[in-house]
Amino acid sequence: MKLIKVDKKSLDQGIEKAKSAYRVFGPVKEKSDHDFKLLDKEQLPDLDFQNTRLSPKSVIYPQSQIMFQYSLDESKEDCRIMKEVENVTSPMAVIGVRPCDALSFPIVRRNFDTPEYQDTYWVKAYEATTFVGLACNSACGTCFCTSAGTGPFGEEGLDVLLIAEGNDFYVKPLTEKGESFVQAAGWAGEVESAAASKIEEMKTAAEASITATVDTDKLRDKTTLDLYDAPFWEEEAFSCINCGTCTYVCPTCWCFDVQDETCGKSGIRMRNWDSCMFPLFTHHASGHNPRDVKYQRVRQRFMHKLKYYVDKYDNGIQCVGCGRCIRLCPVNIDIRRICNKMNSFDAESCVCEATSS
């Protein structure tokens, strides 16, 4: 597909222009960190960041989302009948999605958009969104995207890829949606003939700068119960405090809880992100809890990402290597360490090869 080159000023002008047709989200620095926010008029995304603290998943899948409303007023005809809330589905665009986070959307889609059921809230928002990615020229020490199915210039899940080069940006539309956004932004500009090879060089350099890796090659062929019963879980889970940080900052964690809230005679049914780290997540009304103990919940998180998902979809791991859980885990539980332990676990001898991350 064609390649365009724009300077920073045209890039910004284009983003501003696109706002007439799209609700535009982008990274904004608030307090000390970047997070994705809906951009106001005249507000530009701050593209000078390594990665945002929270992932862009909340653009499609907000932490709290109203699903239905109802009335408890007996005098009304629709008393106690759930009614759908009209969620806005006008076009959205997310600017500055890193390639790792971009891959999370097709991964999460496998959960929300299934042959049997479509999660209307997620699917409608996803379909309405154009993902404008930003290639990574400098990775974090905790990044391991190259061994998690993508890379700093990865294109999967994106509609447009931006590549920063000095004060200029290469614009690479990747899909029809992406073409439309580029048109709406009015981005146009010839590229030099050597552009393609230059981008290739930048890509190679960026990939080489990512030194952290995980080994995932043997996960698929392991027996689920062998890994489940592996002896290392209790030790690895020792430091865990069972907070929800890893799951909430993870771009591929999708679990939620459904809650009703009533105020006077009217109320709403809503969903909120939930976490497999919380005991309440699996607590039966009878009091029984199949994952009652901390290490069982830690095991669930890693087994889900690195084994159950692998078995269910046969399409890589449920992790994109963004490293957020490593950077933000309060007690330094490192998915790279656990992943390598799982990958190298030998049920016969019950040992993992020495691992480092």
Add this chain to the structure above:
Amino acid sequence: MKNLLEHTGIEPGRLHFSWISSAESTKFVDVVTKITDEVKTLDPANKKYVKTEPKVD
């Protein structure tokens, strides 16, 4: 309790403690009347810590 609520911006006068025995019905009425009258004189704009329908994005 009162201190931290006020420290975090709840207007003084919105939380009240009294010691009333179960036998002191008239005192109870007097105190409640007095407090409700007092609270009514406060600026409704400061009625902050009241949950309505959840406000989420």
Add this chain to the structure above:
Amino acid sequence: MTDYTDKIKEIAKRVLAEGKVDMVIGFRAGTVPMMNQPHYAASAEAVEEMIWDSNCGLNLANYLTDKKGKIGIIAKGCDSRNIVTHVIENKIKRDQLYIIGVPCTGMIDHHKINAMFDKEILKVEESGDQITISGSGFSETVSKQDLLAENCAVCTHRNPVEYDELAGELVDEQADVDQYASVSKVEAMTADEKWDYFDDLLSTCIRCYACRNACPLCYCPTCFVDESRPQWVGKSQDPTDVRTFHLLRAYHCAGRCTDCGACERVCPMGIKIREFTKKLNKDCKELYGWEAGLSLDQRPPLDTFKADDPEEFIK
């Protein structure tokens, strides 16, 4: 403080070998800068992984809740005060514990240090009271005093209050620190300003409950936010519910909080959660002359009654 490491290892190996304890709870080096991992050692080999430096800010007393058997634990001033609180509250028995006391000169604040640099920090090294922070294309050496976590900067109980053995010489306690400067700043505000200040403070909260779960005081089998019958607080991102969680959590720590700062340290969003508990600590000090966890023999003010307890608030 890095020189404590060898002594800690020596003690840990000895008490394990003598059978005084089944495990020793301490830290091992983390995989990212300024992040050590709470860990336990049950063998001499595992002890080799142990480390002590200025990134051991988590409160290890948190790992004692409902533990059985004999446990060795590394404790700086605040940890030891929380161990005392655990003992007072019957969560663990003193004779189950072998406390390896660490006189502390303060822990550094990873939130603050990360915010000081635009670029990612790849390495943080410690030498005496100097900290060298470096990343791709930069390296800077800063006095540790300037990088201390806020609670450490105003700490007046650096030495363990309860221990079986020390891993180093007792240090001088800090004098002339205004423990409650941050509280006084808010106290000077109007009600509206206070409200807005706390609104802004909590605006980024994602309700991951790391603050609660890292807190050694928060050991309830079911936290009030998780109760469903009755449900005390909504579970969404509604600001009223977020504030209710933080306010009530703080109340549950009243008269028990040692200002160890674990809540702030673990917050992925860098929220200054101590702004709540600090006010209660100040009130406890002013109203009852109480600081939590200083003695095994004294009951906390909220579970004792004295005829002269202040009651000006009752009208």
Add this chain to the structure above:
Amino acid sequence: MQNPYLPYPVRIDEIITETEDKSLKTFKFVFLNPEDEKKFAYESGQFGELSIPGLGEIPIGIASSPTEKGFIKFTVFKTGKVTSYLHSMKEGEIMGVRGPLGHPFPWKTLEGKNIVIIGGGFAFTTLRSSIVSILDPANRSKFGDIHVVYGARTPGMLLYKDELAGWAARDDINMNITVDGTDDPEWKYLKGFVPTITEEKAPPGNDDTYAIVCGPPIMIKFTQPVLDKLGYSHDNIIMSLENRMKCGIGICGRCNIGKDFVCKDGPVFTLSQLNEMPKEY
């Protein structure tokens, strides 16, 4: 796009208190919109999410049979927040139902086979649905011998007492109704625990005989060795699981056991399948 979380509005048509301790009630619902009944086409073994605005939803097995038209029935044990409120509701009140959800018992596989239905306590609801379906004149000839072992703690704790008596009087179904113990001189059925009765009364296992087992964990634990002894292969033992659920459609993520969701991939599993799965239920 159909919103899979939107419940169908239903009216509570009838409430029957099933057990002497009043902890179990059967709710008969009628759809407010008749076309919703067609959309709720189900088979025995599936479940529905009962939705009470302001309280939430609960997954409950469908107790009525597809052969019963014009209503759906659920038998609910009073235990948590939603079920307690439901028990306080009155006939005529409006609420919601979502479904049908999950996989039914494998009726295609079961055609032409002998079936042993083993149930204990209040886990008899989808089994009631199954028995009513099988005994329907249009269906009975599709199956071989039908044995039922159903037990409760006391006679007063049995569900569907009138129907049980009716089935016991028939000759096309072999009913073994039992209670753990009773002093009732009127009691005319069996005494003893379900595993013991199963051992005495169930036919031996073979390729053409399947067992469907639903009951409390303790009953399942002691029934399984009995079935092993009787020669049932683990492919021929069918069970129904429960886990905490919210969405009921395999999306919200909480009821998973390994790669499977109890709500969407279950709740019906064969024992062979369960043997390969973590014991997280």
